[in-house]
Amino acid sequence: MNSTIPTEELRSITLSVYRFDPGKDKKAYMQDIEIEVPVNKDLMVLDALVLAKKQETSLSFRRSCGEGVCGSDGMNINGKNGLACVTPLSEAIKGEKLVVKPMPGLPVVRDLIVDMKQFFDQLEKVKPYLITKDEAPEQERKQSPEEREKLDGLYECILCGCCSTACPSFWWNPDKFLGPAALLQSWRFIADSRDQATEERLDDLDDAFSLYRCHGIMNCVSVCPKGLNPTEAISNIRKKLINRKK
């Protein structure tokens, strides 16, 4: 469609953003950047960052889909983890100031970009893929709608990291506690009627740290941009572990 850009009434807001470039900064600092946003249209935090980057081209952050499905732009927005592209300024902003920092608990690479290695290492430990022992049929493996429904609320995870980096247990033991995102994935496969590795998956989790470091704080639930419930998944695994010991 042909489109014209109507002139908009603008207002000024302050973006206070975490800055760190390992090539030149000894330590991180907060920088205030003034941007102009429309009065009558609610932008997302990502739009505000893109506007800020026009002035400060060195400002770095990850982004891709811009609609909350790819999980690139998890960050800490006015104290709460969320995806910049689906967090409206009207919800995020306190007063006229928007404070944006990287997700906590992981090493900062630059500005709003964290090193996700620990997060993905933990994910890989739960063998996040379907394991089957029987030979595959010629067509699909059958699964009833009820069996498939058990995956709802699990398969939608976008690996943004908002949950694990909001979890104090993960902050303390990011190498030993698997964290909510990885454990949600573990349950996603245990819950799958097609998967045939429940016992080995449970064996892998049956130690003092991997799963049991979850203390039910539920930060993961309150920050998940997809509305998923890792705490429930963890408690489901816990029940399986306990039942099997009886």
Place this chain on the structure above:
Amino acid sequence: MKVDEIIKAKNLPIKDFDGIIIGGGGSGMRTSLQLAESGLKTAVISKVFPTRSHTVSAQGGITCAIQSDDPEDDWRWHMFDTVKGSDYIGDQDAIEYMCSEGPKAIFELEHMGLPFSRTEEGRIYQRPFGGQSKDYGRGGQASRTCAAADRTGHSLLHTLYQANLKAGTDFLNEWFAIDLVLNSEKEVTGVIAFEIESGEIFYIRSRATVLATGGAGRIYASTTNALINSGDGIGMALRAGFPVQDIEMWQFHPTGIYGHGTLVTEGCRGEGGYLINNEGERFMERYAPNAKDLASRDVVARAMAKEILEGRGCGTNQDHIKLRLDHLGPEVVHKRLPGITELSKTFAHVDPAVEPIPVVPTCHYMMGGIPTNIHGQVITIKDGKDSLVNGLYAAGEVACVSVHGGNRLGGNSLLDLVVFGRAAGIYIEKSLKQGLSLQLSSEDDIDQALNRLNNLNSSKDGKETAELKKGMQQNMQNNFGVFRRGDLMEKGIEDLTNTRNAFENIYLSDKSAFFNTARIEALELQNLFEVAEATAITANERKESRGAHARDDFPERDDDNWLKHSIYFSSDKSVSKRDVNFRPNTVQAFQPEERKY
């Protein structure tokens, strides 16, 4: 060696692989899976973590005659629909291959764990999509699109990532590929790429380089495409002297959310939703009496644009259309279309179970791309004849194996990714094991591929990325949209010609080495510019209306002159024609007919 230096080939470190895949989306990861399982040393080079790739945004499904909804369904019917949808410039050997191999590829995905929605019989759920028919158009609407709710792309991409983890694929995540390295024979011997985080740069050498870089919808101001869709593979191929095919063919998806561009799946209309104008009229009944809202995307997008141009658009500015779903009831909307419910609430502030969604046709998909055969081998044209490029392959949206021709059917892009990603993998494995070898590239060859980066790093003044990008996107939006006209396109081309120099000499103010997204965006914009210019020049040359290419000044399809692919080389900005394949192996070719829905 860091990416912020002026780099000479003689100092550049080398990494060696048997095969490299540039792009970690659906097609790239399907290729890499095939190669990883073969034991060859392969790597995926992806500028984002693979599950951030744009395949993730695909919603409605993957079309394939798996005979779940209809046990009598036939891949030949799917082939007929696809040929007709392409407005007869899809290659019939490739379409035949995709539709007949498709079921195998789908069942493999299911075996890998893709959480498809299910029927009561426990089979994969299929929904109706646009342009689908039974019995070669005679048997009414088909339901052929396999779905995982309305998150099929997400499910597919994550499943492929999981399968690659299991297979032990080597991922170079958050690495950016700058340009292809050629040798004296104009074969491709690898790519210059750097790790974004550290800025470490390498010549990544390989006997098989696969471009799986996806689309380039960001040439337009309004698009459903992710911010990363910058046509990197097209830019690399054109600069290396290889052509693009049918690049003027851009799909405008009927339903992008008004004001934002976010995709609303065709599956909404498949589940029974329909479009209304400001009189509340279900206007598609006038444009496509049989298929109505499930006519082909080009047909629906044009009808919507016409309604708006004729003053029947919705809203105070009468500039959009509404998509009704509320009559389906909250059960269907929330169960079958949960992602759409979420996106509508976020970006349009409406609950589709209660209120209609405001939508406009929005740039969505690049039907054209780098010409390949069904094995993913890249084709160039020498003395008017097809010639294979040794060492270079392409699959997915960046490629034009030509299954989509002038207009892609919904659900066919995901099928294209997995079928041809897989096919490329199978072929590459075979040829590598048979001992395929290439001549080495010289230091001069490598320096050539470093030019663009060195130029950017030594830039001292000029226009910066954001400013240049905006002008180009608005130009493409205004002059190369749903309806096109010679005089406007010429104006658009002139504007591109005048600004090429500025794009080639973008001023990079931040020259730092570590995770410098300004450098990435500049390199991406140069790729977008190549795509934009190729689109513009080719669109102006194709003097007819076909598929998504609708010209006010040439409103009819011209089979006498244009039942052809267009071929564009950027070196001399030439447009030529290439024959469409009408030689499928197992069925009679479908001959051009008038397209009615």
